[in-house]
Each structure stands twice: as C-alpha cells, then as structure tokens.
Amino acid sequence: MRTHELVLRQVEADLAAGKLRLGDRLPGERALAGQLGVSRPSVREAIRVLEAMGVVRTAVGSGPEAGAVIVADPGSPLTATLRLHLATSHLPMGDIVQTRVLLESWAVREAAGRAEPDQLAAAGRLLDAMDDPELPRERFHLLDAEFHVALAALAGNVLVSTIMASLREAIHGYVMAAAPNLPDWGSAAAGLRAQHRSVLAAVTGGDGDAAARLVAEHIEGFYRASRLA
Amino acid sequence: MRTHELVLRQVEADLAAGKLRLGDRLPGERALAGQLGVSRPSVREAIRVLEAMGVVRTAVGSGPEAGAVIVADPGSPLTATLRLHLATSHLPMGDIVQTRVLLESWAVREAAGRAEPDQLAAAGRLLDAMDDPELPRERFHLLDAEFHVALAALAGNVLVSTIMASLREAIHGYVMAAAPNLPDWGSAAAGLRAQHRSVLAAVTGGDGDAAARLVAEHIEGFYRASRLA
DNA sequence: TCGATCCTGTGGTCAGACCACACAGTATCA
DNA sequence: TGATACTGTGTGGTCTGACCACAGGATCGA
Numbered sequence: 001m002r003t004h005e006l007v008l009r010q011v012e013a014d015l016a017a018g019k020l021r022l023g024d025r026l027p028g029e030r031a032l033a034g035q036l037g038v039s040r041p042s043v044r045e046a047i048r049v050l051e052a053m054g055v056v057r058t059a060v061g062s063g064p065e066a067g068a069v070i071v072a073d074p075g076s077p078l079t080a081t082l083r084l085h086l087a088t089s090h091l092p093m094g095d096i097v098q099t100r101v102l103l104e105s106w107a108v109r110e111a112a113g114r115a116e117p118d119q120l121a122a123a124g125r126l127l128d129a130m131d132d133p134e135l136p137r138e139r140f141h142l143l144d145a146e147f148h149v150a151l152a153a154l155a156g157n158v159l160v161s162t163i164m165a166s167l168r169e170a171i172h173g174y175v176m177a178a179a180p181n182l183p184d185w186g187s188a189a190a191g192l193r194a195q196h197r198s199v200l201a202a203v204t205g206g207d208g209d210a211a212a213r214l215v216a217e218h219i220e221g222f223y224r225a226s227r228l229a
Numbered sequence: 230m231r232t233h234e235l236v237l238r239q240v241e242a243d244l245a246a247g248k249l250r251l252g253d254r255l256p257g258e259r260a261l262a263g264q265l266g267v268s269r270p271s272v273r274e275a276i277r278v279l280e281a282m283g284v285v286r287t288a289v290g291s292g293p294e295a296g297a298v299i300v301a302d303p304g305s306p307l308t309a310t311l312r313l314h315l316a317t318s319h320l321p322m323g324d325i326v327q328t329r330v331l332l333e334s335w336a337v338r339e340a341a342g343r344a345e346p347d348q349l350a351a352a353g354r355l356l357d358a359m360d361d362p363e364l365p366r367e368r369f370h371l372l373d374a375e376f377h378v379a380l381a382a383l384a385g386n387v388l389v390s391t392i393m394a395s396l397r398e399a400i401h402g403y404v405m406a407a408a409p410n411l412p413d414w415g416s417a418a419a420g421l422r423a424q425h426r427s428v429l430a431a432v433t434g435g436d437g438d439a440a441a442r443l444v445a446e447h448i449e450g451f452y453r454a455s456r457l458a
Numbered sequence: 459t460c461g462a463t464c465c466t467g468t469g470g471t472c473a474g475a476c477c478a479c480a481c482a483g484t485a486t487c488a
Numbered sequence: 489t490g491a492t493a494c495t496g497t498g499t500g501g502t503c504t505g506a507c508c509a510c511a512g513g514a515t516c517g518a
Binding site: 004012015016021022041044045048049050051052053054055070072074077078080081082083084085087088090091092095096098099102103106157158159160163 | 281312325
C-alpha cells in the first residue's frame with residue numbers, strides 16, 4: 001500500500017462514515033499529513049487523485065472557499081477520462097455514437113409526457129437560440145450539444161445525464177474536426193433544426209416511441225453525414 | 230495553469246499525436262521533470278492523476294515492466310469514481326438500477342442471435358458455477374455480478390461494457406447490503422438461477438425482445454424483493 | 459558454464475524551505 | 489468618524505536535495 005493510497009482510504013472512510021460531507025473542508029495539507037503520520041507530498045498526491053475524481057475542489061488563499069472542499073462532480077472526471085482514452089484511440093467512435101443513441105432515445109421515451117415543463121421550456125430556448133442564421137458554427141454545435149444533454153436530463157436519472165454530459169464534451173472536438181465533411185452547411189443546419197424541433201414536439205406531446213425514433217435517426221444521420229461513423 | 234496540469238497536457242498531446250502509444254513507457258520522473266522544466270513532485274502529481282484515470286500503470290524496479298507504462302483501462306477509474314461518489318450518497322441507488330436495466334436490456338437485444346459462441350459459453354460457465362448448492366452467498370453474488378457484466382459485453386460495445394463493469398462493484402455493494410431483506414434465500418436463489426438461464430437461452434435463441442424483457446424483469450424483481458426500491 | 463555479487467536506474471518517501479494568494483484585523487489618514 | 493491602506497496569518501503551489509526499496513542486468517569468480 002503506497003502512502004498516498006493510505007490517505008485516500010482514510011478520506012473515503014470518512015466520507016462513508018459521514019464524518020466528511022458535501023461542502024466540508026479537508027484539514028490543511030500540513031495538518032492532514034501530521035494526523036496520518038505521512039509527509040505532505042503524499043497527502044498532495046492523494047488530493048490530486050480526489051480532485052481528478054471530482055470529489056474535492058482546491059483553492060489557495062484563505063476564507064471559506066479556500067482549501068480542499070468536498071464537492072460532488074462525477075461529470076468532469078468522466079469527461080477527462082474519456083478524452084484521454086479517446087486520445088489513445090482505444091474507444092471507437094462508433095461505440096460512443098451507439099451509446100449516445102441508446103441513452104438519448106431511452107431518455108426521451110421516459111420523459112415523454114411527464115417531463116417538467118420548465119425543463120422542456122429550457123430545451124426550447126436552446127433551439128430558439130440555434131435559429132439565429134448569423135450563429136457561428138462552433139456556437140451552433142455547442143448549443144446542439146447542450147440541447148442533447150438537456151434531452152438526456154429530462155428523464156431525471158443522474159447517472160444517465162452525467163454519462164451523457166461526459167460524452168458530449170469528449171466528442172465536441174471531434175465533431176468540429178469533422179466539420180469540413182458536411183458539403184452544404186446551410187441546408188444541413190436547417191435539417192438539424194427541424195429534427196430538433198420534431199424531437200422536442202414528440203416529447204412534449206407524450207409520444208415516447210416517436211421521440212425515441214426521431215432522436216436516434218437524428219444522431220445517426222449526423223454522424224453518417226459527417227463521415228465520423 | 231498549475232504545473233502538474235502542464236505535464237498532463239503535454240502527455241495528452243503526445244498521446245493524441247501518436248508519440249506515446251499503448252505499451253510505451255513514459256520517461257523517468259527525473260527525466261520528464263528535466264525535459265519540461267518542472268520539479269519532480271509536479272511530475273509525480275501528474276502521474277498520479279494519469280494513474281487514477283487508468284492511462285498509466287507504474288511499477289518500481291528496472292526492466293521493461295518498471296516505470297510508468299501506457300495502458301488502456303477506463304474501467305477501474307470509473308469504478309473508483311462511482312464508489313467515491315456513492316460514499317457521498319449523491320448517486321441515488323435507484324438511478325443505478327435503472328441504468329443497469331437500460332444497458333443490459335439493450336445489450337442482450339443487440340446480442341441476440343449474433344453473439345460470439347465463446348462469449349456465450351463463458352457466460353454459461355458462470356451459471357454452472359452458480360448451481361453449486363454449497364456456494365457461499367457472497368460468492369454467489371460475485372458470480373451473479375460477473376454474469377451481468379458478461380451479458381452487457383455480448384453486444385461488443387466497449388463503452389457500454391466498461392460502464393457496466395464499473396457499476397459491478399457498486400452493484401455488489403448494494404446487493405450484499407440488502408441480503409438480509411430476502412426472507413427465503415434458498416428459493417430466491419433458485420428463482421435467480423432460473424431467470425439467468427432463461428435470459429441466456431433467449432439470447433442464444435436469437436429472441437432479442439424476450440431477452441430484453443426477461444433481463445429487465447430479473448433486475449427489477451430482485452431490486453424490489455430486496456426492498457432497495 | 460554457472461552461480462553469486464555488485465551496479466544502476468526506477469519509483470516511493472521524506473524534510474524543509476520559499477512563494478503567491480486571499481482574507482481579516484489593524485493602523486492610518488482625510 | 490469614516491474610508492483606505494497595511495500587515496499578519498494561513499492556505500495551496502512549487503522546488504531542492506536527499507535517502508530508501510526494489511528489480512534487472514552486468515560483472516566477476518569458482
């Protein structure tokens with residue numbers, strides 16, 4: 001057992017026992033090192049790992065915001081991990097697209113007819129923003145991604161929406177890289193806008209099957225057209 | 230930008246550019262520190278993060294196995310991250326079960342009639358092992374979890390099977406915690422065995438819809454019976 | 459030829475020091 | 489009296505230099 005793993009185990013035990021709760025602050029690095037009888041570098045390595053897992057957030061200075069604060073952010077570590085593994089080319093893009101289709105079609109089917117009105121309205125506002133013909137292309141894709149995350153969140157499953165958010169960020173760069181593969185961006189964008197509207201309409205109207213089918217066609221169609229899949 | 234993040238960025242760039250590939254070794258900590266003009270502790274913190282993400286594996290000593298070797302293991306970091314966040318009680322168990330149902334029913338539907346025979350045989354061997362009436366209960370549940378991971382892997386989607394494998398540990402934890410809630414373990418185990426067999430038979434027989442329905446009923450039934458939902 | 463031995467390079471750990479930063483209390487001045 | 493400037497203090501961030509345990513390869517001896 002390496003020393004920093006001992007620190008990790010201790011922190012995890014405190015979390016599980018309720019001694020450390022969301023918003024609490026870890027003891028200072030020097031204090032923690034003293035309590036556990038290890039050196040400060042070992043404590044720091046453990047904190048780096050916790051940070052990479054989205055369990056703590058660190059900040060310098062003093063005051064209540066400084067130090068290592070317990071947070072609950074499972075999203076960013078998943079995103080970073082996926083990005084790194086995409087960089088090693090050991091996560092096929094096709095699998096990611098397939099997983100997106102699976103998660104999003106399930107989410108809209110679940111959400112159909114029972115999604116919160118304010119969530120639906122928020123998704124609609126994203127589509128309104130994407131109607132701007134002057135919108136830069138990158139901004140369009142960012143809003144697009146945000147809309148899909150919003151769709152996945154409609155079902156109210158934290159794990160599913162977290163996974164979806166992680167996939168979105170990991171993929172965005174590759175979507176932009178494939179931009180030149182779409183021959184006629186103007187008509188492609190118009191098609192995407194129409195598909196988004198029809199998906200949202202199906203969810204609002206309570207037709208889960210139609211929403212699931214439409215969102216699957218929309219995602220697969222885009223990846224085919226941009227030659228990513 | 231903190232110093233260790235600079236190291237991380239550099240390693241990620243090398244991965245994306247193909248300068249670092251699976252099985253390669255990172256330069257030694259001292260060498261890397263010298264190349265990037267940073268100190269050894271900063272390099273070590275970066276390596277800890279990469280290790281936590283399943284991108285490298287470190288070992289002491291000399292020889293080809295020593296040092297920081299590039300690996301592709303997205304599973305263990307996801308597992309660890311989920312475990313930590315479950316410890317903070319910010320991932321509802323119900324969401325995890327729902328996600329299981331989603332992933333596994335999709336996987337068996339996809340796999341029905343076209344799964345690799347050796348994968349099906351491996352899953353069958355897990356069920357054979359679970360037939361032993363002398364099997365300790367914990368061991369039964371471990372094999373159970375293993376079987377479900379094998380089911381999810383049948384579809385051949387790396388991302389889905391990785392997510393499912395990460396959920397395994399979390400699943401095992403809640404199953405064991407709920408163990409006392411099952412009044413009659415003997416008959417319950419018999420029921421689980423029968424359900425497993427019928428799922429696998431449906432997959433082998435190519436009936437995807439039945440397999441999906443059976444696996445969903447199996448998971449949700451156990452969850453209900455053990456009073457976790 | 460084969461065995462034991464030493465050398466070398468690796469990560470693992472530590473102690474101590476200094477810096478930049480942010481807040482809080484105090485001192486200062488208009 | 490009020491606002492402003494200053495200093496103190498505790499935080500994480502970084503670095504240097506050192507020593508240890510370990511594993512493999514090179515060397516040397518029988």
